[in-house]
Amino acid sequence: MLNRKQYDKDIVSAKKLQIEELKERLSEVFDVNTNIHNQNITVAPDEDLLEEIMNIEIPRAGRDAKDVADELVNKVFKTSLLTQHPRFFSFVASGVSPYSIAGSILSDIYNINNCGYETAPPISLIEEKLIRWMGSRAGFGDECGGVFTSGGSLSNLTGMIAARCKKLTEDEYSIGTAYISDQTHSSVKKGFRLMGIKTANVSVIPSDDAFKMRVDLLEEAIKKDLADGKKPFLVVGTLGTTNTGSIDPLDKISEIAKKYEMWMHVDGAFGGSVLFSDIYCHLAKGIEEADSLSWDTHKWAMQVYSCSCIIAKDKKDLINAFMEHPEYLEDVINSEHTDSWDLGIEMSRPARAIKLWYTVQAMGTDLLADVIDYPFFHSSLVKKELEKLEGWEITSPPMCGTITFRFAPKGLSEKEMDDLNGAISRKIIEDNYAYIVTTTIKGKRALRMNMINCNSTDEDIISTVRKLDEIAHELV
Ligand SMILES: *Cc1c(COP(=O)(O)O)cnc(C)c1O
Numbered sequence: 001m002l003n004r005k006q007y008d009k010d011i012v013s014a015k016k017l018q019i020e021e022l023k024e025r026l027s028e029v030f031d032v033n034t035n036i037h038n039q040n041i042t043v044a045p046d047e048d049l050l051e052e053i054m055n056i057e058i059p060r061a062g063r064d065a066k067d068v069a070d071e072l073v074n075k076v077f078k079t080s081l082l083t084q085h086p087r088f089f090s091f092v093a094s095g096v097s098p099y100s101i102a103g104s105i106l107s108d109i110y111n112i113n114n115c116g117y118e119t120a121p122p123i124s125l126i127e128e129k130l131i132r133w134m135g136s137r138a139g140f141g142d143e144c145g146g147v148f149t150s151g152g153s154l155s156n157l158t159g160m161i162a163a164r165c166k167k168l169t170e171d172e173y174s175i176g177t178a179y180i181s182d183q184t185h186s187s188v189k190k191g192f193r194l195m196g197i198k199t200a201n202v203s204v205i206p207s208d209d210a211f212k213m214r215v216d217l218l219e220e221a222i223k224k225d226l227a228d229g230k231k232p233f234l235v236v237g238t239l240g241t242t243n244t245g246s247i248d249p250l251d252k253i254s255e256i257a258k259k260y261e262m263w264m265h266v267d268g269a270f271g272g273s274v275l276f277s278d279i280y281c282h283l284a285k286g287i288e289e290a291d292s293l294s295w296d297t298h299k300w301a302m303q304v305y306s307c308s309c310i311i312a313k314d315k316k317d318l319i320n321a322f323m324e325h326p327e328y329l330e331d332v333i334n335s336e337h338t339d340s341w342d343l344g345i346e347m348s349r350p351a352r353a354i355k356l357w358y359t360v361q362a363m364g365t366d367l368l369a370d371v372i373d374y375p376f377f378h379s380s381l382v383k384k385e386l387e388k389l390e391g392w393e394i395t396s397p398p399m400c401g402t403i404t405f406r407f408a409p410k411g412l413s414e415k416e417m418d419d420l421n422g423a424i425s426r427k428i429i430e431d432n433y434a435y436i437v438t439t440t441i442k443g444k445r446a447l448r449m450n451m452i453n454c455n456s457t458d459e460d461i462i463s464t465v466r467k468l469d470e471i472a473h474e475l476v
Contacts, residue, residue, distance in 0.1 A: 010062070017065050022105075025073070033084075033098060036455055041088055041435050045079035086455040087434035087464055092242060092270045095453035097302035099362045103355030104304050114351040116339030124337060127353035130360075134295060135311045137275035139288025145315025147344040148307060148352035152269025153187035155294035155310040158322075158344045160191050160234060162292060162312060163263035165321035167233035177201045177225045178234040181213035181248060183241040185267055201230070211246035211396060213237065215253060222260050234263045239284050239293075240271020243439055243448070245379075245402030247271060251286025258289070266290045269308065271400050273300035273452075276365070277372040283400075291317065297356050300372060300401075300452045307352050310344060318343040371454045375401025378451040378461050385465040391472070395441040404439060406446040407472040418445035420475060427471045434464045 032039055045053075053075065083093035117124045127148060135144035149155045160178075168176045178197065180188055182204050192202050203221045208214050222232045235257050237248040250266060257264035266272075266287055272295030274280045275287070287293065296308040312318045315338065323342040341347045360368060379398030382405070386392040391409040396402075406421045425438050425447060439448040447468070451461065 014065060017069075021066075021069050026105075028073075029101065030098070033096075036084065036086060037460075039082055039085060040432055041085045042081050042429065042432065043079055045075075049075060049079065081435070084453065084455060085435070086453060086457060086460045088453065089449040089451060089464070090435050090437045092296075092299045092450055093453060094299055094302055094304075095455040096304050097359045097363070097454075099359040100303045100307075100355040103358030106358075107351045107354045110351075112351045113348050114353075115341050115347045115349060117337040118339075120351065121337075123351045123354065124340065126357050127340065127351075128338075130353050130356060131309060131311055134272075134275070134309065135293075135313075137281065138272075138284070138290070138293055138311065140293075140311065140313045143314045143316070144311055145318060145338065145343060146309055146311035147318075147340045147346075148309045148349075148356075149344060149346065150306040150349075151298070151308045152185070152267065152294050152296045153190065154345060155269065155296070155308045156185075156188050156236075156265070156267055157191040157194060158310040158318070159265040159292035159294060159312070160188070160236075161195060161345075162317050162321040163234040163265055164195065166291075166317050167261075167263050168231065172231050172233075174198075175201075175229065175231045176233045177203060177230045178236065179203045179205055179218055179221060179232065179262075180236045181205050181207050181238065183207050183211050183213075183243060183246060184236060184238055185242055185269065187269075188236050188267060207246070211241060211244045213248040213253065215249055215256060218253065219256055222256070222262075226260075232260050232262050234265060236265045236267055237286075237290070238271075239266050239268035239274070239287065240400045242270055244396035244404060244441070245271070245398075245400030245450070246396070247283050247399070249286070250284060250290065254286045254289030257291075263292070264290045266293045269294050269296040270299050272296065273372050274400065276301065277369045279369075279373055280376060300375075301356070301368070302359060302371060302454060303355055307356055315343070374454065375451045378456060378458070379403045379449070381458065381461050382449055382451070382465055385462055389465075389469050392469070395444060395446040401451040402449065403451075404441050404446040404448045406444065407468075407476070409476055412476075414444070420472070421445050421447055423475050424468060424471050427475065428464075428468060431467075431471075433467050436464075436468070 084096045112120045112123055114120060114123055131146045132144060205213050205218045205221060225232055235253055237250050237253045239247055254264055274283055292312045294310055297303040298305050298307040319342050322344055379401050382403050383394060383398050386405055391407055392405055393408040394405045396404040407424060408417050421438055422445060425436055428434050428436055436447050436449055438445050
């Protein structure tokens with residue numbers, strides 16, 4: 001039996017604490033954000049702390065809630081990477097907008113189940129409006145539709161399932177073939193595996209010197225598969241590859257997709273946000289011909305996790321792939337408005353669109369566009385600064401706020417250079433100055449800087465390059 005008295009007492013004190021906690025934490029978050037340059041990028045947890053966490057018991061009787069909160073803040077959150085630090089240049093890490101944080105907290109407080117239209121009609125309308133607006137930035141028309149998802153991985157999977165539903169009958173599943181490039185994100189390959197598509201039915205097309213899919217080789221592979229009795233159904237182009245920021249020739253890929261009646265999905269998890277920029281949206285030329293597009297706003301568009309979306313040029317293609325009608329949902333199924341459970345994989349989900357809505361409404365699209373443009377300048381600035389120095393080699397050109405390079409002084413072997421660049425990365429992280437890790441570019445180990453973080457200043461960029469040079473000369 002529930003001890004009602006004890007439970008009620010507990011709830012009242014939890015609520016009081018929640019309010020105090022929220023006030024305190026929000027002012028702390030605000031301090032961190034206004035003072036972001038003075039924060040540590042990483043205070044890695046030591047072995048003792050990890051052991052302590054592992055040894056915390058799941059108690060039968062609850063503990064003091066304030067202690068739990070303090071433990072979380074000091075031992076759990078503060079030992080995680082501060083990816084919104086202005087000199088955190090790894091992964092594809094967002095500089096978070098305070099509006100996004102506010103929108104996220106509001107959504108959690110009201111705990112809306114954004115599963116279908118009836119639970120929260122205005123939220124559904126806001127989501128639809130954002131999807132259509134983003135779709136229109138891609139050049140999609142009024143027929144477009146989609147949903148917000150947890151991330152690019154789920155968005156990609158959703159688009160790929162819609163593609164198979166549209167292009168193959170169930171009997172053709174075993175002969176359906178898909179095409180990606182050697183720069184395609186791992187989530188796409190994982191998606192194929194989840195869908196039960198055999199590795200042999202996924203062609204990995206080599207990329208060219210600029211890390212873009214070789215369209216000539218794409219067509220060659222398609223022709224060969226057709227001759228072998230296979231049925232090409234999907235090609236995935238990338239708008240902003242994770243490694244170098246390169247953009248596949250989407251216009252040429254779309255011509256091939258049309259010619260062979262295939263679905264074209266664009267993975268814009270990283271680079272979709274160039275569509276917010278009037279200056280750089282031309283880089284996505286051809287995207288208007290795509291059938292579906294993944295777009296993470298928790299990367300370049302300042303959103304807290306998680307905030308991605310999948311947009312299909314024709315909403316009906318998503319409905320055909322995902323609609324089921326279990327009896328208990330009959331009453332809430334609304335014919336006028338599409339329920340988001342009919343457009344994708346998830347049912348219960350948070351109102352992810354709200355934080356983006358809050359950000360866009362409060363910031364305006366002009367400022368948002370500036371946030372997208374700035375990293376292009378910063379990646380060129382790194383190149384310019386490196387060119388002033390001796391011994392540095394650019395391994396991939398600035399693109400989408402990303403550049404890779406390495407210290408390659410004369411007289412060292414390839415292996416020594418690989419090790420040296422690894423050591424440079426470790427040292428700048430250890431010094432807590434900047435967070436830069438290495439990647440492999442055409443077989444060479446290189447340093448990678450991704451600068452989509454709107455908190456980074458010109459000074460952050462310039463001083464980081466100088467610091468790298470200093471370290472490189474110490475270590476060589
Ligand atoms: C980050 C990324 C993904 C995966 O997105 P998540 O939001 O991490 O699931 C997919 N594709 C590309 C190109 C990415 O950069």
